[in-house]
Amino acid sequence: MVAIAISACLLGEPCRWDGQAKPSSLALSFIQAPEVSVIPFCPEVLGGLSTPRDPSELVRSDMSVCAMTRAGAHVTDAFRMGAKQALAQLKANNVVLVIAKEGSPSCGSSRIYDGSFTGQMIEGEGMSTQLFRQNGMVVVSEERIMDLFSEYCAKHADECSDVACGWDAEDFALWVQKNATIN
Numbered sequence: 001m002v003a004i005a006i007s008a009c010l011l012g013e014p015c016r017w018d019g020q021a022k023p024s025s026l027a028l029s030f031i032q033a034p035e036v037s038v039i040p041f042c043p044e045v046l047g048g049l050s051t052p053r054d055p056s057e058l059v060r061s062d063m064s065v066c067a068m069t070r071a072g073a074h075v076t077d078a079f080r081m082g083a084k085q086a087l088a089q090l091k092a093n094n095v096v097l098v099i100a101k102e103g104s105p106s107c108g109s110s111r112i113y114d115g116s117f118t119g120q121m122i123e124g125e126g127m128s129t130q131l132f133r134q135n136g137m138v139v140v141s142e143e144r145i146m147d148l149f150s151e152y153c154a155k156h157a158d159e160c161s162d163v164a165c166g167w168d169a170e171d172f173a174l175w176v177q178k179n180a181t182i183n
Ligand code: SF4
Pocket: 007, 008, 009, 010, 015, 016, 017, 041, 042, 043, 044, 045, 101, 104, 106, 107
């Protein structure tokens, strides 16, 4: 049995800024796997922000990164507190892999909005993802995990006689932990 942490919105939890969820079929399929324990997390809710809420982006200056809402409120402390609380949850559950919502200022793993609230994206990671990685955790997005799943299936094709095979979610999670690159 292994533990995987997954952004709660990918599991259908309506915790996004707009009160919606972003369910991912592969993320949801881990819930059905008896050999995997799924730990949902939402750093922004853990940090005390309400749902729905004004959307936030990370705004960079020379010396620091702040989380600001579209209306101009500073929510950096809430983001930091949520990231720390999520990390504590992940550590307490000995999580081996984190699947996190791409593009989010908290959960993004390879790209985020650029802080201008104009829809422009840049390379970067969310505040929680950064903290998780600083603590040695492997974080991949819901997009990257799909690519890795295809790669994993191709490598194990000879052991798999059926497209709808009973894939081994625990083996896959441990394989991703060993083989995932930074994004
Ligand atoms: S903070 Fe993460 S888990 Fe929460 S809604 Fe945003 S992307 Fe989803």
